[in-house]
Amino acid sequence: xxxxxxxxxxxxxxxxxxxxxxxxxxxxxxxxxxxxxxxxxxxxxxxxxxxxxxxxxxxxxxxxxxxxxxxxxxxxxxxxxxxxxxxxxxxxxxxxxxxxxxxxxxxxxxxxxxxxxxxxxxxxxxxxxxxxxxxxxxxxxxxxxxxxxxxxxxxxxxxxxxxxxxxxxxxxxxxxxxxxxxxxxxxxxxxxxxxxxxxxxxxxxxxxxxxxxxxxxxxxxxxxxxxxxxxxxxxxxxxxxxxxxxxxxxxxxxxxxxxxxxxxxxxxxxxxxxxxxxxxxxxxxxxxxxxxxxxxxxxxxxxxxxxxxxxxxxxxxxxxxxxxxxxxxxxxxxxxxxxxxxxxxxxxxxxxxxxxxxxxxxxxxxxxxxxxxxxxxxxxxxxxxxxxxxxxxxxxxxxxxxxxxxxxxxxxxxxxxxxxxxxxxxxxxxxxxx
Numbered sequence: 301x302x303x304x305x306x307x308x309x310x311x312x313x314x315x316x317x318x319x320x321x322x323x324x325x326x327x328x329x330x331x332x333x334x335x336x337x338x339x340x341x342x343x344x345x346x347x348x349x350x351x352x353x354x355x356x357x358x359x360x361x362x363x364x365x366x367x368x369x370x371x372x373x374x375x376x377x378x379x380x381x382x383x384x385x386x387x388x389x390x391x392x393x394x395x396x397x398x399x400x401x402x403x404x405x406x407x408x409x410x411x412x413x414x415x416x417x418x419x420x421x422x423x424x425x426x427x428x429x430x431x432x433x434x435x436x437x438x439x440x441x442x443x444x445x446x447x448x449x450x451x452x453x454x455x456x457x458x459x460x461x462x463x464x465x466x467x468x469x470x471x472x473x474x475x476x477x478x479x480x481x482x483x484x485x486x487x488x489x490x491x492x493x494x495x496x497x498x499x500x501x502x503x504x505x506x507x508x509x510x511x512x513x514x515x516x517x518x519x520x521x522x523x524x525x526x527x528x529x530x531x532x533x534x535x536x537x538x539x540x541x542x543x544x545x546x547x548x549x550x551x552x553x554x555x556x557x558x559x560x561x562x563x564x565x566x567x568x569x570x571x572x573x574x575x576x577x578x579x580x581x582x583x584x585x586x587x588x589x590x591x592x593x594x595x596x597x598x599x600x601x602x603x604x605x606x607x608x609x610x611x612x613x614x615x616x617x618x619x620x621x622x623x624x625x626x627x628x629x630x631x632x633x634x635x636x637x638x639x640x641x642x643x644x645x646x647x648x649x650x651x652x653x654x655x656x657x658x659x660x661x662x663x664x665x666x667x668x669x670x671x672x673x674x675x676x677x678x679x680x681x682x683x684x685x686x687x688x689x690x691x692x693x694x695x696x697x698x699x700x701x702x703x704x705x706x707x708x709x710x711x712x713x714x715x716x717x718x719x720x721x722x723x724x725x726x727x728x729x730x731x732x733x734x
Contacts, residue, residue, distance in 0.1 A: 319703045319714045325676065326595035326613040326700040328687055330359075332367040332715070333707035334590035335683075338550050339371040342540060342585055345553035347561045349571065350578040353397055355538070356382040358583030358684040359591070363704040363716045365389035368586060376581055380407050387414065397444070397535070399493070401426075408433050412441065420444045420493045420535075422468050424480045431484030443483045444491040444535055445524075447471055449516050468493070471516055478523040489524065491533030491576065492517050499584065501541035503556050510536050510560060514567050531576055534568070538581040542588035543681045545618065545632040550589045584684035591683025593618055593700065594637065597675045598654060607649040609671050614653015614660040617700050618682060620691035634666050637676040645669045655695050693722055 320327055343352065353376040354368045360382060365375070366389050375386035378400030386396055393415030398408075401422050408419075412434060421427050421443045434441045448468035474481050483489040494513040500506050513536050521531045542550055564571045564578065571578050595613040602608065619630035634651060646667035653660040671677075692699055704716035 315711060315714045316703065316705055319717055320594065323701040323703065323717055323719070326593060326611075326617055328591055328593050328682065328700050328702045330361060330364060330587075330591045330683055330702065330704045331707045331712070332363060332590070332704060333709075333712075335364055335367045335587055336371060336708065338586045338589065339368060339373065341550060341552060342582060343372075345556045346580055347557060347564060347571075347578060349574065350580055353535075353579060353581040354586055355581055355583035356385060357688075359587045359686065359688055360385040361688075361702060361704070362389055364587055364590070364683075365391075373586070380410060383411055383414070383416065393417075399446075403429070405429065405433060409437070412437050412439055418442045418444065418533075419487075420446050421483075421487075421489075422446050424469075427481070427483045427487060427489070431487035434486035435484075439486070441487040442491070442533075443487050443489045444493040444533060445469065445474070445481055445483075445489045445520075446493040446495070447474060447516060447520055449494065449496065449512070468495075471520065474520055475523050478527045478529075482524060482527050482529040489529050489531075491531055491535060492520055493535045493537070495537030495539075495581070497539045499541040500539045501551050503553050503559075506539060506553065506556060507559050507563075509539060511563055513537070514563065518567060533579060534571075534576045535579040535581065538583070538585070540582045540585035542584045542684065544584070544588060544685065545630060545679050545682055547633050547635070547680050548589075550585065586684075588684035589681050591681070591686055593679040593682045593686060595677055595679070595700075597671050597673050597677065599673060600671050607647050607668075607670075608652065609649055609668070610652055610654060611662070611677065612654060613700065614655050614662065616653065616655060616660075616691045616694050616697055618679060618686055618690055619662065620689065620694075630662060632662050632666075632679045634663065634668060635678045635680065636669050636671070637678050654697060687720070692720070 316329060346352065352373050354373040355376045357378065362385065365385060369390055374395045374397065375391050376397045376399055377383045377386050383396065383398065387393060394417060396416045397418050397420065398411055398416050399420040408430060419430055419441055421430060427443060430441055430443060446468035448470050450471045469481065481489060494517060496509040496513050500509065517534055524531060568576065593613060595611045597609050598612055599610040618632070646669060648665040649668040650661070651663040651666050653662065687700060687702065699720040701717060701719050703714055705712045706715050
């Protein structure tokens with residue numbers, strides 16, 4: 301198995317070849333060295349005094365979480381499962397930011413009992429809910445009020461604000477009735493949470509959205525302060541883009557730090573001393589370029605004048621979430637492992653997965669060499685919104701293996717190999733046989 305594309309070695313090292321031979325394909329291969337590089341690269345683009353949250357929704361694999369925790373990132377979770385993963389990775393509950401709309405009483409109570417104290421909330425009823433539950437347990441929580449700004453910001457790939465949304469309270473609502481958004485004695489509002497856009501790759505677009513968020517925050521802070529609220533935290537979200545299922549490297553975002561620091565000096569003079577503390581979030585940027593999906597050809601034929609290849613993997617392993625627009629429409633770049641690219645050899649090929657539905661299609665005109673069963677293909681940059689954002693339960697095919705290597709160690713050794721399994725457990729006390 302030779303190098304599949306320039307600059308990517310994780311499918312070529314002897315330990316990876318041995319692991320793939322042992323666990324088989326399909327397999328996601330993650331390189332924690334790339335996660336470290338991405339974390340360092342992003343930290344260098346953000347103000348020095350700011351903190352960084354990792355959004356577990358991008359990929360909750362324990363090896364990636366451990367690497368990010370060691371690098372100083374904090375966890376942002378939005379479900380009991382993600383909270384469990386964060387705590388199992390070694391983060392203290394006090395470091396967790398619990399986000400997401402429409403939280404259940406049972407989930408909030410469990411999080412509070414485990415020691416989580418910081419929550420993003422979206423409405424007055426959500427503030428009342430958390431205050432009541434915290435009072436029942438005799439603890440004090442901290443609320444970041446999520447704000448849905450009145451206008452979207454330019455350059456967004458996925459609109460996160462300025463539209464009717466389950467995320468946050470409209471700015472106009474907060475400014476008109478600030479007394480409803482200060483929280484209660486056991487869950488006061490101590491910060492703002494503004495997430496304007498996602499998957500942005502231009503520094504100008506990122507700077508514009510953070511500047512817009514900061515202007516909205518300034519107006520909101522003034523309104524809440526008049527009602528006695530003291531804003532100690534300003535979470536400006538993220539939106540740092542990364543290539544998805546296409547070849548390419550992580551963006552450097554050169555110059556963003558200097559522009560943001562100058563902006564903060566002008567707009568929030570106390571930020572360097574932590575008044576307020578500034579936070580950012582990232583998911584796909586930190587792990588997206590660290591993953592590659594390797595999958596084999598199961599069948600190859602010609603149908604109605606078109607080459608057709610059937611792979612081990614389909615939308616059950618990659619791309620099942622594209623329809624939800626959390627990731628771009630799936631147009632994967634398929635790279636033949638062990639072959640040097642030869643444009644003269646390429647043939648337009650329809651690439652499908654093994655599911656019993658015509659919707660399980662990755663590409664209709666992928667330029668690929670002539671393939672036969674057993675050939676391997678690699679999909680680069682699938683470390684974010686890959687396996688964990690797919691239709692894994694649909695039709696019951698096994699999950700791909702997940703193999704973790706460390707490219708900063710000699711020989712890029714495999715440090716972890718595992719496979720997710722879906723299991724069914726009885727609900728004790730429910731009707732029926734257990």
